[in-house]
Amino acid sequence: MATSFGSCRLQRYWRWGAVLRPKHDQQPLRLAAATTTSASVNVVLIRTLTRKVAIVGSGPSGCYTAKYLRAAWDKNKEDGEIDVIERLPTPYGLVRYGVAPDHPEVKNVQNDFDALFEKEGINYYGNVQVGRDVSIASLREIYDAVVLATGCQSDRRLGLEGEKNYSNILSAREFVAWYNGHPDFVHIGEKVQAALGGPIDEDKVRDGVSVVVVGHGNVALDCARVLAKGGKGLYDTDIASHVLQVLGNGVAHVSIVGRRGHIQGAFTIKEVRELVNLQEEGFAVSFVVREEELDMGATKDSLEELESAAGRPKQRINKLLRSAAAKKLDDNQPKRVDLRFLLSPSSWEPSADDPSRIEALVCERTRLEGHACAQRAVGTGEFERIPAHLALLSIGYKADPMPGLENHFDFERYTVRNERGRVERPLDGRLGGLYVAGWLKRGPSGIIGTNIPDAKETVASILDDLGSLEKWNEREVDLLSLLQEKGIQALDWGAYRRIDEKEKMHKRAENQPREKITDMKELIKTALHSSA
Numbered sequence: 001m002a003t004s005f006g007s008c009r010l011q012r013y014w015r016w017g018a019v020l021r022p023k024h025d026q027q028p029l030r031l032a033a034a035t036t037t038s039a040s041v042n043v044v045l046i047r048t049l050t051r052k053v054a055i056v057g058s059g060p061s062g063c064y065t066a067k068y069l070r071a072a073w074d075k076n077k078e079d080g081e082i083d084v085i086e087r088l089p090t091p092y093g094l095v096r097y098g099v100a101p102d103h104p105e106v107k108n109v110q111n112d113f114d115a116l117f118e119k120e121g122i123n124y125y126g127n128v129q130v131g132r133d134v135s136i137a138s139l140r141e142i143y144d145a146v147v148l149a150t151g152c153q154s155d156r157r158l159g160l161e162g163e164k165n166y167s168n169i170l171s172a173r174e175f176v177a178w179y180n181g182h183p184d185f186v187h188i189g190e191k192v193q194a195a196l197g198g199p200i201d202e203d204k205v206r207d208g209v210s211v212v213v214v215g216h217g218n219v220a221l222d223c224a225r226v227l228a229k230g231g232k233g234l235y236d237t238d239i240a241s242h243v244l245q246v247l248g249n250g251v252a253h254v255s256i257v258g259r260r261g262h263i264q265g266a267f268t269i270k271e272v273r274e275l276v277n278l279q280e281e282g283f284a285v286s287f288v289v290r291e292e293e294l295d296m297g298a299t300k301d302s303l304e305e306l307e308s309a310a311g312r313p314k315q316r317i318n319k320l321l322r323s324a325a326a327k328k329l330d331d332n333q334p335k336r337v338d339l340r341f342l343l344s345p346s347s348w349e350p351s352a353d354d355p356s357r358i359e360a361l362v363c364e365r366t367r368l369e370g371h372a373c374a375q376r377a378v379g380t381g382e383f384e385r386i387p388a389h390l391a392l393l394s395i396g397y398k399a400d401p402m403p404g405l406e407n408h409f410d411f412e413r414y415t416v417r418n419e420r421g422r423v424e425r426p427l428d429g430r431l432g433g434l435y436v437a438g439w440l441k442r443g444p445s446g447i448i449g450t451n452i453p454d455a456k457e458t459v460a461s462i463l464d465d466l467g468s469l470e471k472w473n474e475r476e477v478d479l480l481s482l483l484q485e486k487g488i489q490a491l492d493w494g495a496y497r498r499i500d501e502k503e504k505m506h507k508r509a510e511n512q513p514r515e516k517i518t519d520m521k522e523l524i525k526t527a528l529h530s531s532a
Helices: 060-075 093-097 109-117 136-142 172-181 188-196 218-233 242-248 267-277 289-299 300-307 311-328 448-467 479-486 493-505 522-528
Strands: 003-004 008-010 014-022 034-038 041-049 051-056 080-085 122-125 144-147 169-171 205-216 251-257 283-290 335-339 343-349 356-371 374-388 391-393 423-424 433-436
Touching: 003 479, 051 060, 051 136, 060 080, 060 093, 060 109, 060 448, 093 109, 109 122, 122 479, 122 493, 136 433, 136 479, 144 391, 144 448, 169 172, 169 188, 172 188, 172 218, 172 242, 172 391, 188 205, 188 242, 205 218, 205 374, 218 242, 218 251, 218 267, 218 335, 218 479, 251 374, 267 311, 267 335, 283 289, 283 311, 289 311, 300 311, 423 448, 433 448, 493 522
Parallel strands: 051 080, 051 144, 080 122, 144 433, 169 391, 205 251, 205 391, 251 335, 283 335
Antiparallel strands: 003 008, 014 041, 034 041, 343 356, 356 374, 423 433
């Protein structure tokens, strides 16, 4: 990436141009590197600095940060390069590995991101783990700004006795990553299969099998819907093929439980409606909501929440759930999903046959206390046992501090302390600025689109800081050469395109968008060689 020009060594950080100047013009030219003289003019070769920004993480927050930073530079006719660094060979984070397989319309944002990486001045570095292959400190020596957009890598737990020791309790994050074909979570299939009772034919329902999902967010409802539909119901999606014989045609019974009422639920009407419509759409699933639980949650303060300025979406959900609760249960359906409210997990009941596994979740009935928009669940002393061959915890994600980031990490909120995305301003001529975007900045909340204003705010901080720098540092090393010295095989955009091409070519069904490669070695091999 570097060539010689006379006595000057050119890095990719510099662009060169020529300026014709009258010979009598003696005003100094900033960054003039070489001059050749003719009879009437001086031809001055000048170099202008190309600003360099690294974005660590290629999920929605990282991609939107790159998009709006590039757009700002283009609008102002400024030079700049953006390197997006991703731990995996494949980009897009939760868009690829978190969005439910039966939500292809949500995954269409990948087309927008694909176009981003085709642009001049935006580079992709896959298979590079910051903190292991290269440190944050090293990146700040190379770049004028470093943006951390790595999201959340672990989960919040209930903290009940023995929770970590039971083999059939998983986080929803692990389960979702497994069915979406994440290469780091293929092994989760063994745990799911053992919990559900071994392999099964794709056309058969797992009779007598119960799963409990703890949490009232969209991820919890996604997990329940995938379990109910089963591999057969998701055959034409991009769900990983290794899921098909584990889920079969769905499990017989799924319970979704949460501590508070339906008005406080974090789910959206889209996810609720999809559960309500499972039977009509031919998936042989009854959806059950208890009218008495809706009534118990409809406190005076809950009704005040419904009537508030932000209550309109909740009003629609309330109407939908009331309608579902009024319907007569169809006992002829082989599968069932129960959406439960005002139940707080109290203890795990171990299996009598195998103490390393649970066979039920014991919940305490709760009631709501407190003012509108601040109601809390309080135990009543009444308990209910919910059978569970498998338990999925969907009560929130949390970020882990990257090496070198400990002093900036908020261990209570699991975010990086920042001001409008700024963690540390750049130091003139020495270190690039440090910034955050996405969940690492604000916590695990919102939808994909929430990252748009979040990214714009961080970009504004970057532009303010870079615009005020008085001194630029001519750095002698770039990321590629640094990785090559360490023997790290970085994968560029063309390498990912080879993965993309192979996944779209080798499909199990004509209507399937792609068959994801789930083995890390195969991903890298495909990236480095033609898929023909």
